[in-house]
Amino acid sequence: METGCRFTKLLVSVLLLWSYLVTPISSLSVTVNDVECVYEYVLYEGDTVSGNYVVVDHDIFWSSDHPGIDFTVTSPAGNTVQTQKGTSGDKFEFKAPRSGMYKFCFHNPYSTPETVSFNIHVGHIPNEHDLAKDEHLDPINVKIAELREALETVTLEQKYLKARDARHRHTNESTRKRVIYYTIGEYLLLAGVSALQVIYIRRLFSKSVAYNRV
Amino acid sequence: MAGGPNELKKAVALLALLCLTGRAHIGEAIWLTIPSSGTKCVSEEIQSNVVVLADYYIVDDDHAHLRSSTISSRVTSPYGDNLHHNENVTHDQFAFTTTVSGNYVACFWINGQHQEGAGLTIGLDWKIGIAAKYWDSVAKREKIEGVELELRKLEGAVEAIHNNLIYLKNREADMREISEITNARVAWFSIMSLGVSIIVSVFQLWYLRRYFQKKKLI
Numbered sequence: 253m254e255t256g257c258r259f260t261k262l263l264v265s266v267l268l269l270w271s272y273l274v275t276p277i278s279s280l281s282v283t284v285n286d287v288e289c290v291y292e293y294v295l296y297e298g299d300t301v302s303g304n305y306v307v308v309d310h311d312i313f314w315s316s317d318h319p320g321i322d323f324t325v326t327s328p329a330g331n332t333v334q335t336q337k338g339t340s341g342d343k344f345e346f347k348a349p350r351s352g353m354y355k356f357c358f359h360n361p362y363s364t365p366e367t368v369s370f371n372i373h374v375g376h377i378p379n380e381h382d383l384a385k386d387e388h389l390d391p392i393n394v395k396i397a398e399l400r401e402a403l404e405t406v407t408l409e410q411k412y413l414k415a416r417d418a419r420h421r422h423t424n425e426s427t428r429k430r431v432i433y434y435t436i437g438e439y440l441l442l443a444g445v446s447a448l449q450v451i452y453i454r455r456l457f458s459k460s461v462a463y464n465r466v
Numbered sequence: 467m468a469g470g471p472n473e474l475k476k477a478v479a480l481l482a483l484l485c486l487t488g489r490a491h492i493g494e495a496i497w498l499t500i501p502s503s504g505t506k507c508v509s510e511e512i513q514s515n516v517v518v519l520a521d522y523y524i525v526d527d528d529h530a531h532l533r534s535s536t537i538s539s540r541v542t543s544p545y546g547d548n549l550h551h552n553e554n555v556t557h558d559q560f561a562f563t564t565t566v567s568g569n570y571v572a573c574f575w576i577n578g579q580h581q582e583g584a585g586l587t588i589g590l591d592w593k594i595g596i597a598a599k600y601w602d603s604v605a606k607r608e609k610i611e612g613v614e615l616e617l618r619k620l621e622g623a624v625e626a627i628h629n630n631l632i633y634l635k636n637r638e639a640d641m642r643e644i645s646e647i648t649n650a651r652v653a654w655f656s657i658m659s660l661g662v663s664i665i666v667s668v669f670q671l672w673y674l675r676r677y678f679q680k681k682k683l684i
Contacts, residue, residue: 291497
């Protein structure tokens with residue numbers, strides 16, 4: 253009977269701890285042709301939803317910066333919680349006004365498809381209300397939750413840096429290839445143009461073309 | 467002791483509640499909409515030797531129930547190898563350990579009859595690395611529970627942060643090297659371009675002189 257009691261206490265405490273302390277983080281890349289929406293569920297009202305996104309793949313030829321992708325967050329009630337327009341990557345953070353399904357949309361105003369790498373994190377820290385409701389929660393669980401949230405913030409920032417690094421690497425690779433191919437192309441073109449010049453001048457002086465034309 | 471059956475009831479009730487709200491896999495599930503025709507692909511750049519655990523399911527809203535559609539998925543490695551392929555399911559999961567670092571792509575599409583313009587919503591639970599670690603088995607194996615388990619998880623998270631930092635540092639060093647090589651090449655190729663242009667024009671002049679001398683024009 254005692255072990256049964258202890259077991260159920262353990263089970264319940266583990267379940268409750270888990271439900272309070274698991275902080276979801278999603279990190280993926282999608283290709284945005286026109287509009288791409290991602291939905292994430294926020295369990296508790298007042299949770300902090302933080303995240304970032306970076307436009308990773310852009311094959312822009314001439315201009316130095318991406319024209320921009322629009323980002324919108326819509327609450328379950330249909331209100332727009334946050335909007336960012338024309339950025340090539342940014343961070344966002346807001347406190348969820350209510351629990352429910354939040355919609356994170358990327359809109360690409362241009363015809364070229366872009367790949368966006370995003371991270372979304374929903375963090376919950378149990379407050380006094382939760383502490384009062386459940387006797388298995390100590391103040392230490394609140395501290396652990398705060399620690400966990402801080403670590404998740406660092407992880408989120410690192411993922412942002414990783415995505416930015418990937419984009420920078422893309423640009424670097426492109427520059428490296430361009431330097432090599434365009435230079436070789438330039439040399440060949442130069443040699444070709446001068447050969448054409450010589451051939452043309454030869455033709456001007458050749459006997460088959462009328463003598464007096466020169 | 468007296469609270470034994472009550473506590474058990476509470477545990478069962480909580481579990482039931484979690485199952486009913488579809489959150490039994492208290493996970494990091496995001497929802498995606500699959501278009502009625504075509505595929506929806508998500509990808510992630512993953513290093514080598516990382517565990518990937520994913521779970522996807524059709525979200526049961528009113529339409530999905532009536533339509534009885536199924537989805538298929540395919541996961542490919544950066545070199546194009548097929549890591550997982552499954553057709554005509556409503557719920558599936560896959561797991562693999564990455565062998566090479568690169569872009570891993572998971573694509574989903576709808577099988578069977580699809581109504582015009584009606585997409586389907588799927589939930590995708592995608593975990594890599596430390597998040598994919600099965601903490602239950604660690605807890606059972608080392609007989610730790612509660613606060614100690616949570617602190618162990620935090621320790622795992624800190625280790626993951628440390629590894630990520632080292633990875634970023636190495637990547638930055640690689641990129642700096644590439645940048646410096648490119649910088650040196652730009653300078654070298656520009657000067658060489660001047661040299662090539664001078665050589666070519668000298669060659670032109672020499673050739674034309676020879677040609678005109680042959681033609682007895684000079």
